[in-house]
Amino acid sequence: MKEQKGLLTGDHFMLGDYAAAEGALLAGCRFFAGYPITPATEIAERMSTRMPQIGGVYIQMEDEIASMNAILGGSWSGVKSMTATSGPGFSLMMENLGLGIMLETPCVVINVQRGGPSTGLPTLVGQQDMMQAKWGSHGDYEIIALCPGSPQEFFDLTIRAFNLAEKYRTPVLVMADAEVGHMTEKVVIPDPEEIEIISRPMVRKGDVEPDHFRIYRDMTHCKGGVRVSPMAKAGDGFRFHVTGLTHDERGYPDMSAKGNEWNMERLISKIRDNKDDIIWVEEKDLDDAEVVVVSYGISARTALWPIELARKEGIRVGLLRLITVWPFSEEKIRRLAKSVKAFVVPEINMGQIVREVERCAAGEAAVFGVHRPGGEVLDPAEVLNTIRKAAGHPVQTEDAVIANQEIQE
Amino acid sequence: MSADKIPADSISHLSGYEPPDQSDWETGLHPMDSLLRGERLPHIWCQGCGLGTALTTFISALQWLEKNKEWDLEKVAVVSGIGCSGRVAGYIRLDSFHTTHGRAIPFATGLKIANPNLKVVVFSGDGDIAGIGGNHFIHAARRNLDITVICVNNFNYGMTGGQVGSTTPHGARAVTAQYGNFEYPFNLPYLAAAGGASFMARWTVLHARRLEWTLREAMEHRGFSFVEIIAPCSTAYARWNPEGKGLDPEKLRRRGLEVIKHYKEIGKISPETHPKDADVKVDENGVIIEIVEGKFIDDPKPDLQEAIDQMAPIAEKKWKAAKRAIDNRPKVKGRTDKVPRKELQLGGFGGQGIISAGKIIGQAAAIYDKLEACFTQSYGPEARGGAAGSQVVISSDLIHYPNITEPESAIIMSQGAYEKYAPLITEKGILLIDDGLVVLPENHRQDIVTYGIPATKAAEEMGNIRAANTVMLGFWTSIVGAVSKEAMKLSLADSVPPKTVDVNIKAFDYGYDRGTELKKTKAIPIPTPTEKTGTTHSGDKKSSINEP
Numbered sequence: 001m002k003e004q005k006g007l008l009t010g011d012h013f014m015l016g017d018y019a020a021a022e023g024a025l026l027a028g029c030r031f032f033a034g035y036p037i038t039p040a041t042e043i044a045e046r047m048s049t050r051m052p053q054i055g056g057v058y059i060q061m062e063d064e065i066a067s068m069n070a071i072l073g074g075s076w077s078g079v080k081s082m083t084a085t086s087g088p089g090f091s092l093m094m095e096n097l098g099l100g101i102m103l104e105t106p107c108v109v110i111n112v113q114r115g116g117p118s119t120g121l122p123t124l125v126g127q128q129d130m131m132q133a134k135w136g137s138h139g140d141y142e143i144i145a146l147c148p149g150s151p152q153e154f155f156d157l158t159i160r161a162f163n164l165a166e167k168y169r170t171p172v173l174v175m176a177d178a179e180v181g182h183m184t185e186k187v188v189i190p191d192p193e194e195i196e197i198i199s200r201p202m203v204r205k206g207d208v209e210p211d212h213f214r215i216y217r218d219m220t221h222c223k224g225g226v227r228v229s230p231m232a233k234a235g236d237g238f239r240f241h242v243t244g245l246t247h248d249e250r251g252y253p254d255m256s257a258k259g260n261e262w263n264m265e266r267l268i269s270k271i272r273d274n275k276d277d278i279i280w281v282e283e284k285d286l287d288d289a290e291v292v293v294v295s296y297g298i299s300a301r302t303a304l305w306p307i308e309l310a311r312k313e314g315i316r317v318g319l320l321r322l323i324t325v326w327p328f329s330e331e332k333i334r335r336l337a338k339s340v341k342a343f344v345v346p347e348i349n350m351g352q353i354v355r356e357v358e359r360c361a362a363g364e365a366a367v368f369g370v371h372r373p374g375g376e377v378l379d380p381a382e383v384l385n386t387i388r389k390a391a392g393h394p395v396q397t398e399d400a401v402i403a404n405q406e407i408q409e
Numbered sequence: 410m411s412a413d414k415i416p417a418d419s420i421s422h423l424s425g426y427e428p429p430d431q432s433d434w435e436t437g438l439h440p441m442d443s444l445l446r447g448e449r450l451p452h453i454w455c456q457g458c459g460l461g462t463a464l465t466t467f468i469s470a471l472q473w474l475e476k477n478k479e480w481d482l483e484k485v486a487v488v489s490g491i492g493c494s495g496r497v498a499g500y501i502r503l504d505s506f507h508t509t510h511g512r513a514i515p516f517a518t519g520l521k522i523a524n525p526n527l528k529v530v531v532f533s534g535d536g537d538i539a540g541i542g543g544n545h546f547i548h549a550a551r552r553n554l555d556i557t558v559i560c561v562n563n564f565n566y567g568m569t570g571g572q573v574g575s576t577t578p579h580g581a582r583a584v585t586a587q588y589g590n591f592e593y594p595f596n597l598p599y600l601a602a603a604g605g606a607s608f609m610a611r612w613t614v615l616h617a618r619r620l621e622w623t624l625r626e627a628m629e630h631r632g633f634s635f636v637e638i639i640a641p642c643s644t645a646y647a648r649w650n651p652e653g654k655g656l657d658p659e660k661l662r663r664r665g666l667e668v669i670k671h672y673k674e675i676g677k678i679s680p681e682t683h684p685k686d687a688d689v690k691v692d693e694n695g696v697i698i699e700i701v702e703g704k705f706i707d708d709p710k711p712d713l714q715e716a717i718d719q720m721a722p723i724a725e726k727k728w729k730a731a732k733r734a735i736d737n738r739p740k741v742k743g744r745t746d747k748v749p750r751k752e753l754q755l756g757g758f759g760g761q762g763i764i765s766a767g768k769i770i771g772q773a774a775a776i777y778d779k780l781e782a783c784f785t786q787s788y789g790p791e792a793r794g795g796a797a798g799s800q801v802v803i804s805s806d807l808i809h810y811p812n813i814t815e816p817e818s819a820i821i822m823s824q825g826a827y828e829k830y831a832p833l834i835t836e837k838g839i840l841l842i843d844d845g846l847v848v849l850p851e852n853h854r855q856d857i858v859t860y861g862i863p864a865t866k867a868a869e870e871m872g873n874i875r876a877a878n879t880v881m882l883g884f885w886t887s888i889v890g891a892v893s894k895e896a897m898k899l900s901l902a903d904s905v906p907p908k909t910v911d912v913n914i915k916a917f918d919y920g921y922d923r924g925t926e927l928k929k930t931k932a933i934p935i936p937t938p939t940e941k942t943g944t945t946h947s948g949d950k951k952s953s954i955n956e957p
């Protein structure tokens with residue numbers, strides 16, 4: 001990356017939303033289009049200050065539909081682009097998230113989740129958009145979604161999101177939440193040289209005759225690699241065409257079942273076939289675990305406390321923290337289901353990822369959800385009691401008090 | 410006025426017509442082949458449709474610009490939405506984007522802003538631009554974004570079979586308006602003008618030549634240019650409306666022709682028309698009786714890019730100052746002793762610096778004492794009505810649970826905050842109040858330790874009432890001791906405005922020393938309500954302390 005001017009480094013006591021913005025800048029994002037919405041507004045605020053300092057552009061669009069489209073346009077001009085929003089805006093973005101997937105456009109969309117549905121709880125936490133992240137746009141597709149649990153991780157995963165977006169030529173979602181977005185903690189920003197930055201494979205002028213150029217080259221026969229067709233950008237002389245319609249290698253409409261199959265095959269397999277590269281999880285004490293807590297984002301973080309307490313009580317409990325939530329860690333959970341007694345799935349919604357865990361556990365291990373609607377992080381006592389229940393231990397009352405005392409010691 | 414009689418001044422700014430290069434005919438190529446995706450032809454458009462003319466005039470204009478104005482057409486990108494007109498992106502041999510319905514303009518916005526060297530043209534229909542995408546249209550005009558929007562207006566949704574739309578004249582028929590359109594249409598020139606378009610023109614496809622000249626001009630215009638092309642939809646709109654019911658209604662081509670003939674009858678070239686009066690006039694049956702044509706707006710003004718460019722030097726200067734401050738931060742070793750989890754609640758009202766005080770503590774702990782710290786502020790309904798609350802958790806270990814459960818200490822600067830937060834403090838916890846602002850009630854908790862300091866009054870006497878929170882910070886640092894004094898001072902210095910560093914350090918020291926003094930007395934300082942009100946305002950900055 002040649003443009004280093006204006007990048008922040010060092011230790012900072014930084015708001016989660018700001019950390020995401022700084023991560024994006026470090027990843028090379030130079031175009032941000034957004035619309036104010038709590039609790040993601042601070043990302044836009046930060047970007048509006050920082051972009052002009054760094055040679056990029058921030059623009060506030062008329063709505064989130066426009067924001068999503070603008071970043072697709074920005075990306076096709078060859079500039080790494082991002083937007084950030086929360087529930088209501090995320091809903092508006094769904095239409096053109098689909099366009100981004102179909103056009104195979106690298107970009108990053110951050111959703112700082114709040115309680116829903118509808119206007120819901122603008123200022124308070126939720127994890128209720130996890131299934132929308134997977135299925136929110138119409139049609140069939142695979143998506144990549146990452147879940148941070150702290151400002152530092154919000155920073156790290158925004159960089160990772162850009163890298164994955166560029167590598168796989170697809171929109172990548174960062175599914176944060178109001179708690180992480182509005183929390184201020186230490187964020188360590190390394191020197192740019194210490195960070196791996198991936199940029200999309202591109203054809204450049206002279207690489208190939210424009211007439212022979214294929215914007216969606218069929219790479220299925222190519223050996224190894226991620227098999228993603230190199231991209232061109234507008235203005236480079238390739239005179240390419242792209243469309244949201246089912247298309248062929250040249251990007252021309254192909255209105256046939258076969259054409260749709262060819263599209264789906266490519267869009268889905270480029271992610272499914274590379275799960276090993278895309279999926280990141282954090283594993284803690286899984287080796288001897290009889291109970292495994294499967295969680296993500298802020299809920300995985302707050303579960304660490306009850307997990308610690310449960311261990312002290314002698315329950316062999318481990319943690320599988322889904323850093324990448326989509327694509328889902330199916331194999332991992334299938335394997336664990338064979339050796340553990342039960343899974344506990346804490347999340348701030350009425351039961352979303354728990355269904356995925358149930359699907360993968362396929363009856364081989366019990367699955368207990370810990371759910372509450374938006375507004376607050378999960379009660380550690382409730383998580384602790386669910387772990388006890390899952391382990392077959394008696395559930396205790398007044399746990400909040402007990403838990404609190406123990407942690408103070 | 411007949412269309413043949415053109416006022417001279419309406420075209421004086423345009424150059425004349427040039428026939429296509431004859432050599433092309435000899436090669437057997439069509440002169441427009443280089444800009445058409447031949448492999449995608451034949452196109453999907455109906456016979457008699459006006460879109461063919463709209464496309465060829467567009468291509469002619471591009472070729473003219475290439476030839477006469479040294480335009481590099483490889484730098485031209487075309488963006489379309491959905492609909493019959495939206496197919497243009499698929500036929501033109503340029504970098505072209507066929508996006509979603511109504512979204513061509515915001516897509517083009519990103520394309521253009523991210524690469525200002527591109528010439529970006531949006532080519533779409535009335536349903537796309539004025540219907541579903543109407544909001545994007547007015548906003549792009551407002552920004553004076555340097556793109557050209559070409560909108561083919563055929564008064565209905567052609568591709569889906571002729572439904573009524575936002576430009577269908579009142580009373581006109583459509584497949585979903587069998588009794589005549591009961592709504593009123595947009596006047597697109599007026600809409601563009603209201604949005605702030607710096608260039609706006611309208612032609613019917615009958616005036617192909619003038620349309621081409623206008624398109625050249627529109628694309629050369631720097632800023633938001635809008636060209637409305639009125640065109641027959643021979644299959645759908647003309648089927649339901651008398652303009653198209655000509656000689657042989659079964660023949661689409663004829664129907665299209667009839668519409669064109671009608672345009673000839675009712676078209677009125679009138680560039681001096683105010684956009685307000687540019688609405689398509691109809692009779693009581695919805696039959697179009699007048700379409701004014703011409704260039705209605707040509708009003709150059711700074712475009713969006715100019716504004717963006719102007720920002721950069723100011724922003725860079727700001728960055729340099731910020732960077733200098735960060736680079737000058739002293740290097741510190743941090744604390745090595747173990748700090749168990751400590752929770753602090755801060756409360757007061759807006760403007761007292763409750764949020765920044767919490768942040769200063771968090772930063773002192775995280776950056777200068779090198780501990781873990783998590784700062785959060787109240788955003789919920791409780792944060793309304795002028796109340797402000799913030800929380801800090803400090804620990805040597807990773808902080809799993811970011812929120813407050815039972816704070817060991819609280820800094821309280823308003824009566825409301827006292828009532829709200831005092832009950833939360835853990836047993837034997839420490840409550841620090843600005844005792845000029847908080848009156849302790851009779852039933853004040855005896856199981857917590859309470860210290861008071863007239864922070865606001867003291868700060869006022871030091872010449873900056875806004876340093877009251879800093880007095881509380883010093884007070885808290887000496888009494889609670891979760892963060893070192895050095896770290897607090899460093900954090901304070903890079904958090905307050907540079908001009909106020911001195912007064913803030915003074916305020917901090919004052920609070921710190923008072924706290925140290927109070928701690929030395931080893932008394933349990935519980936101020937009673939009666940004692941408090943009188944003494945703390947005495948002006949001797951004496952902290953209220955009451956021995957049991």
Ligand code: SF4
Pocket residue numbers: 453454455457458459460493563567568641642643644645646
């Ligand atoms: S439906 Fe109307 S607008 Fe569409 S191609 Fe046919 S005539 Fe043209």
